[in-house]
Amino acid sequence: MGKSDFIFATCRTGGEPSLKREVLARHGGLLTPAFMRPQLITFKAQTPLPADFELGAAFAPVSGFSIGMARTAAEVALRISEAGLQASMLHVFPRVIGEDGVTAEVWQRMDQIKAEVEQVCLLTAGSSGQVIDLIIGEEGEPWFVGTHRASAAVHPHPGAVPRITLPAGMPSRAWLKMEQSLAWLGLDAPESLLGKSALELGSAPGGAAWSLLQRGMKVIGVDTGAMDERVLNHPRYDHIGLAAGEVPFDYLPERVDLLISDMNLAPDVALRLLEPFEDRLKPRWLILTMKMNDAGIEAQLPALIERVRSFTSGPVYAKQLHANRREVTVISQRA
Template sequence: MIPPTFVFATCRPGAEAALKREVATRHGGLLTPAFMRPQLITWKVQGELPGHFRLGAWLAQVSGFSLGMAKTPQEVAERAAVVNAAVLNVIPREVSEEGADPETWARVDATGVEVRGLLDLSPKRLPNPGDTVVSVIMGAEGEPMLVGYHRHQPGDLADPVALLRLSLPPEAPSRAWMKMEQALDWLGIQKDIQGRTVLELGSAPGGASHSLLSRGATVFGVDTGAMDARVLAHPAFHHLKVAAGDLRPGMVPDQVDLLVSDMNLEPRVVCQYVEKFASRLRPLGLILTLKINSAKVEAELPDLIHRIRDWAPGPVYVRQLPANRQEVTLVSWQ
């Protein structure tokens, strides 16, 4: 196959400039920005990429090598045919916080059906590590589609379209419901929450707790703020109305399965608390929202995450999920 000449990445609305900065820091000299549309950036490869190259950008939702642009499903299939794809995702380029409109989803879905038919691919299949995934980034009507591919690796979003399709149900107490649902989907543990014990630092008003409770977890929520009445009334919810620094050993079980933090504190401070609780409670997994609200925090984050890898329960992955705003989600699962 011809060596890739362009790399692409999608991101959440408004994250384009920060993604370009992140890629410049990671791969400056190797990639130069080529083309930018809302929520889609491409870079020109300077020279040749190493065989194991991964964009590895936290702010990228889907990324890979470009196979070029295509105007019709037939052209998409021709472009995609040069790689031996196991999975094909058609992804709307622009998805606002409220989601994409029904017409966009109808075009996306129709294109997916047609191209998968041409390539004889199943619509249901999720990728396994090592599988080739073709991504078709679909913009406004009439705009050429970008066709790209990557090899699926642990830490990649297995089903980015499902994450983008998710919308906030009216009964969810906060947008954190979306963040939790997307993080569980990313980790692939949605069906593994039943019967688990979760400690959530920064739980009010309760969107994340609502997600976990409805999946059968017992949740200990730590927050001085008020919890939503429906969450409070749930028999498996325990509100510890204290700041994380005032939490004492007898207040929570000796061991928890999942440690969650969504505290709106500096990531450095969040990690001090989480490391302390993780050493005592030995969780199987972590789901941490790390707020990036300044250039200083953005610059400190790589070091901080490097240190988290030393004590996290399993491999650590970081990504800006569609529901994240000025923040990234860090997950780790044994």
């Protein structure tokens, strides 16, 4: 694509300070913040960026090159052709994404804009892996146009947010965290997890387990806290009412398909407890949340991710998903 000196990054609601700190720590001499709106920051590059530059920020669910602003579908088409982009996907999503998801009415507006843009933009057939991000703010605000390359590190859904909101009456908000994490791993099709098994460290009160049970999995939860009765009484749910460090390994199956850690502990403590379960259960997929309670812990994130890499066999990615609060989600798929 044509050269752009600006990088854009989205973030969860309230995530701007963490994102700016992370970009400063990773690319301080190279990138400086340019403009900032809630949940969207652009950075200016001080020297030319290579075409394959990746921001690689855990606090940015979506990031890439900025290609400018537009007010109409025709202007979007112009920005894309000026940038010389061969894109095969168009993601249209709202700038403001709440922690409980985006409503159907908002998606309807996004779909209308997408249809208008598709009429005038020629997307390449097949998959070039290049995605156009069209980010829609308030009425009257110009649309923001960016681009990123699709990869396993990036959530595949527009805006990194599947089209689901937190339903009323779930055992906990962790239901939505789990749904967003499964979508990132590409496991959100209805039959993907049918008959598969999961073990969750830190399972109470049970929103995540409820999501997995609804998807037809067998689930073992480990927690000393009280579980939601619907989860506890589910025929495919087994509970171990112990702390993770106290679980005798002969209580465990030989393997599970999915290992989850969602313990409200300091990340280094959670990782120490998780590692033997990963070794023993050799899960195909790992989903773990790491609490980022202050800037000091955020600064340790690269080292914490390296630590996860040291005991998993596949690639490891970290992102703050929209349903995460002061935490990031880490995923890995066994090589």
